[in-house]
Every structure is written in structure tokens, then in C-alpha cells.
Amino acid sequence: MDNTLFKPGALGDIEISNRIVMAPMTRSRAGPGDVPLPLHAEYYSQRASAGLVITEGTQPSPNGKGYARTPGIHSDDQVEGWSAVVDAVRARGGSMVLQLMHCGRVASRYNKDDDAETVAPSAIRASGKMYTDAKGMVDFDVPRALASGEIADVIEEFRHATANAYRAGFAGVELHGTSGYLPAQFLSTGTNKRSDRYGGSVKNRIRFVIEALEAMGSVRGMSRVGLRICPGNPFNDLSDDDPAETFGTLLDAVNTLGIAYLHVIRLPDGPVDNLALATKHFDGPLIVNDSYDFVEASQVVATGTAAAVSFARHYIGNPDLVERFAAGAELSGFDRKTLYTPGAAGYVDYPRMAQNDA
Ligand SMILES: Cc1cc2nc3c(=O)[nH]c(=O)nc-3n(C[C@H](O)[C@H](O)[C@H](O)COP(=O)(O)O)c2cc1C
Numbered sequence: 001m002d003n004t005l006f007k008p009g010a011l012g013d014i015e016i017s018n019r020i021v022m023a024p025m026t027r028s029r030a031g032p033g034d035v036p037l038p039l040h041a042e043y044y045s046q047r048a049s050a051g052l053v054i055t056e057g058t059q060p061s062p063n064g065k066g067y068a069r070t071p072g073i074h075s076d077d078q079v080e081g082w083s084a085v086v087d088a089v090r091a092r093g094g095s096m097v098l099q100l101m102h103c104g105r106v107a108s109r110y111n112k113d114d115d116a117e118t119v120a121p122s123a124i125r126a127s128g129k130m131y132t133d134a135k136g137m138v139d140f141d142v143p144r145a146l147a148s149g150e151i152a153d154v155i156e157e158f159r160h161a162t163a164n165a166y167r168a169g170f171a172g173v174e175l176h177g178t179s180g181y182l183p184a185q186f187l188s189t190g191t192n193k194r195s196d197r198y199g200g201s202v203k204n205r206i207r208f209v210i211e212a213l214e215a216m217g218s219v220r221g222m223s224r225v226g227l228r229i230c231p232g233n234p235f236n237d238l239s240d241d242d243p244a245e246t247f248g249t250l251l252d253a254v255n256t257l258g259i260a261y262l263h264v265i266r267l268p269d270g271p272v273d274n275l276a277l278a279t280k281h282f283d284g285p286l287i288v289n290d291s292y293d294f295v296e297a298s299q300v301v302a303t304g305t306a307a308a309v310s311f312a313r314h315y316i317g318n319p320d321l322v323e324r325f326a327a328g329a330e331l332s333g334f335d336r337k338t339l340y341t342p343g344a345a346g347y348v349d350y351p352r353m354a355q356n357d358a
Pocket residue numbers: 023024025026027056057099101176228265289290291292310311312313314339
């Protein structure tokens with residue numbers, strides 16, 4: 001088929017077998033110790049025909065955990081669990097990138113180890129509630145503001161987690177820079193009230209993200225490091241006075257680093273045209289996301305605007321999304337009730353298309 005979507009390509013040093021990427025999706029099924037299970041290997045390997053599989057958000061440290069049953073990449077057991085997942089995906093010809101998600105203030109102590117803390121740029125609680133297994137819905141924690149001298153330790157968590165990701169066999173790592181989590185908390189004026197070199201001016205507010213990327217790149221090169229952004233995203237009580245300025249300045253700096261790719265989520269009703277901003281300030285490969293279908297995805301890669309398109313929700317119910325697109329087959333929906341519940345139901349039980357659908 002003469003459609004660029006099905007052609008191999010590269011994102012920096014990360015080779016992709018086609019331009020259809022599985023987007024990161026938290027599914028809250030990690031086992032004790034926040035370890036990925038054989039169930040995860042089954043789930044991800046079912047989806048191995050994606051040109052690239054990006055994992056669910058994964059905490060680089062115990063403090064980085066926000067939600068119930070999310071996996072980590074800071075302990076040896078977690079590395080071993082992920083290694084089995086990567087092996088299973090590779091055995092089916094797939095390639096994987098690990099998404100590092102440090103939730104910062106978007107967290108509850110009831111979801112964390114006893115000795116873990118909720119930290120953020122400033123001690124401002126996010127409005128809203130989150131689910132915990134122990135207490136049901138609870139208020140977000142009031143975070144402790146990181147001291148200036150502690151920020152290097154958090155950056156080091158990203159480096160250590162990246163080294164662990166390569167030990168597990170991942171082809172690269174992606175920094176989760178949106179949805180109100182720690183990197184976004186540093187970037188945004190509503191959550192960053194610091195007066196040290198990590199707060200105040202836009203140059204100071206972007207420093208955390210740049211240093212995290214540099215730490216991740218120090219392990220095996222910047223050309224295996226991706227960044228995910230969604231300028232103007234208000235999720236998890238995030239607000240910024242001028243997202244166009246914040247992200248324009250951020251991307252000008254990121255552009256000099258030589259990262260593998262920028263993963264941009266568009267936001268049609270948002271304050272910024274995110275794709276236009278990305279192409280203006282970043283020269284490297286783009287993965288674009290949010291509500292793409294086959295036709296629009298084919299167009300955006302055919303015109304060269306994006307190197308690849310990522311799909312999240314379609315991947316829940318369509319493990320063989322690539323084959324379905326190629327066959328023009330119908331797509332299945334999914335059950336919302338089992339998005340974040342433990343176990344196999346609604347996770348590994350979505351069938352491939354029947355032969356006669358093709
Ligand atoms: C169940 C679920 C979990 C998600 N978890 C994450 C996550 O861990 N990290 C992330 O960057 N985005 C996460 N997202 C956002 C998706 O990656 C994606 O940006 C969004 O669903 C829009 O893409 P789509 O229209 O292809 O679904 C999640 C989305 C869903 C539906």
C-alpha cells in the first residue's frame with residue numbers, strides 16, 4: 001500500500017517499523033512493588049505491530065508515584081518485570097519506549113509507599129480528588145515544596161530511571177511533560193511560585209525540563225529521548241499565564257538538544273495552536289496525537305508535517321490496529337469501566353479482527 005503510514009522510519013536513533021505509534025496509557029495493573037506482570041507482557045505484545053509502543057506513565061522514583069497501581073522503573077524487580085515485557089514485544093518484532101511520569105503534586109499518600117513523599121515546585125494543592133484503593137476518592141495531597149538543593153536529586157531520579165530503562169531493553173525514553181505532572185508544574189505560572197533559578201522568569205521555569213532531558217540524554221544519547229507536551233492543557237488544575245511563550249521558549253531550547261522526537265498533543269479548543277507552535281519552534285521529528293483517524297493520520301504523515309501519529313483509545317479495543325487500518329476493517333470500541341481495574345478483564349481480552357472482516 002502506498003501510504004507513508006505503513007512505511008518504516010526513524011525518530012532520532014529509534015527505528016520504527018511504521019508510523020502508527022501506540023500512545024502512553026495508564027492502565028493501573030502493576031503488581032506488588034509496582035512491578036509489571038506477565039499480564040503486561042501479554043497486553044503489550046498483543047499490540048507489537050505498532051511502529052513503536054510507548055508504555056504507560058511509569059514513575060522514576062517512589063515520590064513520583066501518583067495513581068494507584070502504576071508501575072515504576074526504580075527497583076531491580078521493576079527492571080526485571082519490564083525486561084520481560086520488552087522481550088515479549090521484541091519477539092513479535094516490536095519496539096518500545098518507556099514513558100517517565102513523575103506526578104509531583106497530582107498524588108495521594110494512600111497510593112504511595114509509606115516513606116514516599118508528595119513534592120512539587122510550590123506547596124499548592126491541586127483542586128480535585130483522586131482515586132485510592134485504601135480510601136476511595138480523596139483530596140490531592142498538599143505537596144511539600146522542593147528545596148533548591150533537592151532539585152538535583154529529582155533530576156538524578158530521571159537519569160537513574162533512564163539507565164534502568166536501558167537495562168530492561170527499551171529503545172528510548174519519553175519525558176511526560178503535560179497533564180499537570182511535575183515537569184508541567186515547573187513550567188506553569190499557576191503551580192510554580194519559586195524565587196530561585198527554577199521559578200519566576202520563563203527561562204527559569206523551563207530549566208527543570210531541560211535538565212531532566214539532559215540527564216536522560218546523558219545515559220545513551222539525546223537521540224533516544226522524547227518529550228511529550230500539550231501547551232495550554234488545563235488537566236489536573238494546571239494553569240499558565242502564557243502557554244505560547246512558555247512552550248515557545250521551551251521548544252527553542254529543546255531544539256538545540258537533538259532529542260529523538262517531540263510528541264505533541266493538539267488541543268482544538270485550547271489557547272494555542274499546538275501543532276503550529278511545534279513546527280515553528282522544533283525542527284526534529286514530530287509524533288502527533290489526539291483523536292486522529294486513519295484518513296487524517298495518513299494525511300499528516302503524507303504531507304511530512306509529522307513523522308508518526310500516536311493512537312491511545314483505539315489501541316484499547318484494537319490490539320491489531322495496524323492490520324485493521326491496512327485492511328480497512330471496522331474498529332472496536334472499549335469498556336470504560338475496566339480502564340483502570342486490576343486483572344485481565346478489559347485489558348488483554350480484546351480480540352484481533354476476525355479473518356473474514358479483512
Ligand atoms: C486510559 C488512558 C490512560 C492514559 N494515560 C496516559 C499516560 O499514562 N501518559 C500520557 O502521556 N497520556 C496518557 N493518556 C492520554 C493519551 O496518550 C492520549 O493523549 C489521549 O487519549 C488522546 O489520544 P487518542 O485520541 O488517540 O485517544 C491516557 C489516555 C487514556 C484514554
